[in-house]
Amino acid sequence: MASRAAFQIIENCLTCEFRENRLFCNLPPDALQALQSIKSSSVYPKGTMLCLEGQPSRGIYVLCTGKAKLSTMSAEGRSIILRIAEPGEVLGLTAVVSGVPYESTAETLEPTQANFIPQREFLRFLEEHAEVGMKVAQQLTHNCHCAYQEIRSLGLSSSVTEKVAKLILAWAEHPLELSQTKPGEIPIRVTLTQEEIAQFVGTSRETVSRTLGDFRRKGWLRVKGATWWITNRAELAKIVTT
Amino acid sequence: MASRAAFQIIENCLTCEFRENRLFCNLPPDALQALQSIKSSSVYPKGTMLCLEGQPSRGIYVLCTGKAKLSTMSAEGRSIILRIAEPGEVLGLTAVVSGVPYESTAETLEPTQANFIPQREFLRFLEEHAEVGMKVAQQLTHNCHCAYQEIRSLGLSSSVTEKVAKLILAWAEHPLELSQTKPGEIPIRVTLTQEEIAQFVGTSRETVSRTLGDFRRKGWLRVKGATWWITNRAELAKIVTT
DNA sequence: TGCTGGCTGTGATCTTGATCACGGGAGTGA
């Protein structure tokens, strides 16, 4: 289960090899330099709560590696997953920008490196580097976009089967790189439990289990631990468009 | 049905009496002056489509008076309402900021005055007036906030009854000012049809009809055309918290 | 005056998926 490669730590934003592909990190050199001096980088184990819904905002987190699930709860304690944040994304931005409590809970799904920037320092940084404002806007836009996707999924997809298929196909956009892959099979890494998938698509755990069982029985999917293989993408896609 | 008062037109942002209470309009004088020179103000009749989902973005609209419903469609043509935009809000911001097509359709629900600002001019304006970036961020934050609310409503509320009650109570936050109001009754103006309410809460028109009928029969609600009276707010609230 | 089209009320039926209940397997720590 542990990854074979040692966990890679990114020391310095300026020399980070991923910087250019990432939503928030690709800043002009002077801004990066300033960012470097106010951030504090840490590695958090799986299951760490970076932000807690309803807590006063302390600052933002920029994900360097790993993933975090953002979720929100109802008064009764039921919860729903808003989205999975990827490296390069900023967490807690809405709270810090508008000076309100965190609007969602962020929990790491894997060991995750993140840069924390305290609220005051970040706001000052924002004032001094106006170009960063645009990046902030883009991250917020991305949040909105994901939220709208989720709304479409919850409100417009007719059946749970369709929603689950849609989710799996979305994952298939970023397939795993494996040496021993049969042609036509798409390997993906699934870090969510069935319970969490259920929270993502707004249904119950049992229904997800049944749906996945269905897909497997039809030969559209193979599951082994956290690694899944999509064995018939076309059929899955057919469900979604219907 | 027509309002007795003549439709009030706001000529000038600098002298606009509502400016201070509004999300986007309360800008520093020099920014306002610049805005004044690039905006073009119009009054649109009810039912005008200001933005169309999927169309390339041409610019943004700032609502001065009136309301607009923002909706999005699935591939099959079913549609869902994302939120109702109020005066002071900016429409089409995500599209213009990220340079992508409009993400939702905006349709006026009443005769509506709005300031249109073309994309290029707005982006230039944004560069030259860094303070505005913060307003943009706040509007985007608001969009996110509403989207998350909607997700909670769609994914976490157990019953349709609850969602409808929640919606009505949200409207009750901005009651109508009427001369002949009985004490304890909250008059509200409802510009949505039952079909649209159904799209808002993610259910069918018939179910909304039945639910409202239920509320009326229980004496919690009185309906006359577009004016409704909430006659028992406490009972409605009871449903929501359960 | 009557007609037309959009909105609303309501009955009957049928499907989906929630919920309860239980067993089984895999990892983990004492």
Add this chain to the structure above:
DNA sequence: TCACTCCCGTGATCAAGATCACAGCCAGCA
């Protein structure tokens, strides 16, 4: 090695709400 705790699979039951079908109402209009 044995509990113990998470996950996952699956059966049975049941209710909420989608869908179809139709009728009434009202405003606007010729």
